[in-house]
Amino acid sequence: MPMNSFQPHGSSQAEFRPQRSVEKNSLTRADLDTIPRYVAGKNPSDVARESGVPQAVKLASNEVPFGPLPGVVEAVAEAVAQTHRYPDPGVVALRGRLGERYGVAPDRLVSGCGSVALAEHIVRAAVLPGDEVLYSWRSFEAYPIITTSCGGTSVRVANTDDHAHDLDAMAAAVTDRTRVAIVCTPNNPTGPAVPREDLERFLDRVGPDVLVVIDEAYREFVRDPAVPDGLDVARNRPNVVVLRTMSKAWGLAGIRVGWMAADPQVAEAVRKVVTPFSVNHVAQAAALAALDAEDEMKRRVDIVVAERSRVHAAVRALRSDVPDTQANFVWLPLGDDALDFAAGCEKRGVIVRPFAGDGVRVTIGTPAENDMFLSAASELLA
Numbered sequence: 001m002p003m004n005s006f007q008p009h010g011s012s013q014a015e016f017r018p019q020r021s022v023e024k025n026s027l028t029r030a031d032l033d034t035i036p037r038y039v040a041g042k043n044p045s046d047v048a049r050e051s052g053v054p055q056a057v058k059l060a061s062n063e064v065p066f067g068p069l070p071g072v073v074e075a076v077a078e079a080v081a082q083t084h085r086y087p088d089p090g091v092v093a094l095r096g097r098l099g100e101r102y103g104v105a106p107d108r109l110v111s112g113c114g115s116v117a118l119a120e121h122i123v124r125a126a127v128l129p130g131d132e133v134l135y136s137w138r139s140f141e142a143y144p145i146i147t148t149s150c151g152g153t154s155v156r157v158a159n160t161d162d163h164a165h166d167l168d169a170m171a172a173a174v175t176d177r178t179r180v181a182i183v184c185t186p187n188n189p190t191g192p193a194v195p196r197e198d199l200e201r202f203l204d205r206v207g208p209d210v211l212v213v214i215d216e217a218y219r220e221f222v223r224d225p226a227v228p229d230g231l232d233v234a235r236n237r238p239n240v241v242v243l244r245t246m247s248k249a250w251g252l253a254g255i256r257v258g259w260m261a262a263d264p265q266v267a268e269a270v271r272k273v274v275t276p277f278s279v280n281h282v283a284q285a286a287a288l289a290a291l292d293a294e295d296e297m298k299r300r301v302d303i304v305v306a307e308r309s310r311v312h313a314a315v316r317a318l319r320s321d322v323p324d325t326q327a328n329f330v331w332l333p334l335g336d337d338a339l340d341f342a343a344g345c346e347k348r349g350v351i352v353r354p355f356a357g358d359g360v361r362v363t364i365g366t367p368a369e370n371d372m373f374l375s376a377a378s379e380l381l382a
């Protein structure tokens with residue numbers, strides 16, 4: 001059932017901080033007062049100090065815990081020597097390299113300052129004031145911010161009881177104002193991914209006139225063979241755009257590189273609205289070096305996936321309603337207890353990400369970090 005919502009403060013005060021006052025700032029758009037502010041994860045040294053523990057671990061931002069991939073730091077150091085020069089605006093080397101690796105023609109590829117920036121560019125390229133952007137909820141907290149800032153109207157469809165996308169309800173919520181539909185698979189913050197059949201049925205129902213963005217930020221962690229590779233799906237459907245990022249599995253969250261694959265005309269339109277030089281020279285070099293270290297990336301992701309199974313089984317034993325996850329995090333649907341649980345974890349030196357009134361997302365870390373979380377969780381949920 002579509003919750004034709006425009007209630008960004010809605011359910012979550014921790015994420016969506018109340019505005020300080022209702023004063024209107026006449027110098028900027030009044031409708032921005034309704035947009036929640038993106039809240040990033042807390043800093044471990046602050047939490048350690050506040051909680052009086054020797055060291056805190058951060059399991060709040062879905063980063064991979066093993067440091068940069070081999071070769072990345074050296075490539076960055078070398079690239080820094082060219083800091084006085086503008087970067088390659090066409091990002092030719094990186095797009096060529098991605099094109100080879102993923103079997104996508106470079107004219108279908110656009111790079112951006114993280115895939116969250118590309119998501120915004122896509123909406124900006126497709127949406128006029130009053131047009132609708134459709135997505136499931138709860139999903140990635142950037143979607144409502146992006147939609148409103150581009151003048152669009154959010155249409156949110158509630159997740160299923162299993163915390164997955166309800167693609168049939170999403171298809172039913174498409175109207176003649178729908179310009180963009182976002183499918184987040186695996187879904188951040190709840191974890192389930194969309195099976196091939198469901199996705200194909202959704203795309204068939206939505207038709208060719210809605211731009212469907214498949215956000216695959218966690219693609220590398222997917223192990224369920226029923227989950228399709230969005231790039232394969234997009235090959236025959238010009239209205240499908242796939243978003244990928246180097247922030248998660250590839251370990252480059254701090255340097256900001258994302259990319260998208262789309263029909264060449266869609267890619268061209270998005271390129272027109274991208275801020276010039278948005279992937280800087282150092283980031284381009286880092287991304288190329290990371291791609292050279294793919295074997296090591298896979299080895300690390302395998303460790304995360306093994307730990308995911310262990311952590312998931314342990315939290316399932318504590319709470320039977322923990323959903324399946326294909327990403328590098330688990331979701332605890334704690335409802336009104338979410339903030340208290342997160343505060344309890346912080347007291348024990350573990351930073352997690354609460355969504356008030358809804359649940360808590362916990363990133364899979366190193367085995368030792370996960371043990372810290374599991375010991376906190378078993379105390380708090382006992």
Ligand SMILES: *Cc1c(COP(=O)(O)O)cnc(C)c1O
Binds near residue numbers: 184215246247253257
């Ligand atoms: C992390 C994430 C992104 C990508 O973030 P960038 O660092 O901007 O590339 C995109 N979508 C979802 C759902 C995410 O969780």
